[in-house]
Amino acid sequence: MDCPSTTAWRVAQHRAKHQILDRGTIFPDPLACPILGLNEQDQDLTHDQPGEKSFRSFLAIRSRIAEDKLANAFKRGTKQVVILGGGLETLGLRGPCSHKNVTFFEVDSPAMHVWKQRHLASLGLCVPSSLIFVSVDFETGTLIKDLITAGINATQPVFFSWLGVVPYLSRSSIENTLQSAAIFPDSEIVFDYGEPIENYSGHHRALMEKRSKLVESFGEPWISRFQPEEMHSLLQNTGFDDILDFDRNRIASYFGWPPVHATQKASPHVVCARTRNNKD
Template sequence: MTKQAKPGFSSAAELTCLLRAKSYGEKRPLFKTDDYVAVILSQSFHSAFSLQQKAFLLGDESANFATAPGIYEYIVARTRFIDDIVKKTAGRFSKIFILGAGYDSRAIRFYPALQHSLIYEIDRPLMQQHKIKKLAECDITPPSNLRFLPIDFNQQNLSDALAQIPLQTGDKCLFLLEGLLMYLEPAHVKNLFNAISDYSSDGSQIIFDFVNQHALTEEILFGGDEAGYGVKESVDCVRRIGEKWTFGIAAAEVEKVLQQYGFALLDYADASKLAARFFADERGRCQVKINAAPALVYASREKS
């Protein structure tokens, strides 16, 4: 039975936070991340959905997290991929925009390194209000450089909001779109990329993930084949939590899509590359399989 998502509320955001919390408590080094804020926030989740997923707090490794095969590993790899870039580029950007922020905690976790950047968390109004309430309940004070900007990307244009945030000459920005694009309609994704492209100066950067186009079509792959690992199950799981993937990119088209908006590819990581980068042992052998539906992109604004 498919659950109907509440307006403005994201089961996917809660699930992601819960999985980040699980990763923080990992005793397996390759699975461990440092999102301690996710641990604190997840303890305040009392929705029926979250309560069903919290068995890991009691150490039950067999708990069903409503996740498809390889998704937990993907969340771990995605967190590490993005965290590494944020730490490596700290101090380079005057403004950092986190779109579809959900329970993102980087403004808090990396405050010492990011304190001289203005950080804008952008999300649906009800989702953002829910997060602010949870932060207060957990006695977590948002850092002084964090701004909350409520926008529903399905109803509002990002460019209108960005027009109210002036850039100084030479200012560079970082845009982070984590777990967002796949839930938007193609026309809204186009508007989003146009707004980011128009606002970004040369040297600005973007990080986003997307699902492969075949996950949205009848070409969904089955079985244990590496190229289709967990894809069908992912689509089914997303539906079960009341959400839907509506946008995808063919892997072969990534650079072409970036070029349309004036960006050049810096890094592309699909399931096999993420597994090799983050889950290889000392002999270079991959220890896990990562869900084949999503992939990560890191790109830079080219000179105009």
């Protein structure tokens, strides 16, 4: 595996495992295994590791919520989708199969894009003309300029999918990205974030500390984590409202699952927000 991002590759593995071990019950993705160059009998995808299922489920949950919200945006007439931190995401590859006349802009680092396009070609996976790769360094703050150069229409609505990225960015970069997204009319964004590790207790805290050390060992450390009220304030200050923050209990309600009764108060979060100039 020569992918520039170890975490991106591991997330893709979890997505594929969800298709096999969990039958894709939360989030079906027909390209989850093909994009890894693996099949459903591959040993790397058929063995569960201790403590892995809950994390794998959350990855499926955030993708499902994002694409449910995207489906609603399509109904409102949105024709532009920006995938921030594309990694091995398959949305831009799957999009043309179900969404005609929609342009997908996949944003990631130059190194990731060079590798991904070479990787897709080696697997014989076609990149549709509706998918445009936009190379951006999130820390430099040139997102708007680069998207416009790539052909995005700044006068039309945009849906932003920003999954698995926020913890790896500085707070100033996160704020700049939100401000950039809010510039577009009727902008909507879905992303996930984590609470400070100190909010967790018991074995949950030990698990979070273990994961933190793991990603740091990959050279991709967690940099930013937020109290929910901090994140809501940041969204409002950058131009977003209609904020819907899914913690574990709201996630359970969304999927029709039983309420979560736990002494653990901290939770992973998925957030959906729209700009103040939305019409409905």
